[in-house]
Amino acid sequence: MLHPKLAAFNRTLEALFNEVDEILEDEWGDSFSLNPNRPEWGATDNPEMDGLFEIAPDFTAGFGSEKGRGYLISLRAATLDNVTPEQLEFLMGSAAVLIKQKLPEYFPGRELEVVRDGKMFKIIGDFSLGEV
Known part of the structure; x- marks a missing residue:
């Protein structure tokens, strides 16, 4: 069972990725056959289960990474x-770019950024849950 603050963070992150998925589908959903x-x-x-794109955040502890822990931006074309x-x-x-633009809207007051980490993009920054 997740802590309620972590569950709320995950729901917000999912909503952000769902919006980005919708934008990608609108812009490039016809680029390849489904x-x-x-x-x-x-x-x-x-x-995540329909359309051309599946985009999702994948948490990583960041072992062996210069950027440390964060959420990898996972993108797959179906x-x-x-x-x-x-x-x-x-x-x-x-x-x-879309995620970077929308992070302040979904997570106001949090210092989060999108960086390149090897071949992937990653969201890093303040993942604290405050007082638990």
């Missing part, structure tokens, strides 16, 4: 088409 086993965007209650490394990099960069 995997035939994947529902069309908006067909489920969970944006397609059987060939997605080049350059195309994936463009999509990941676009998602990172």
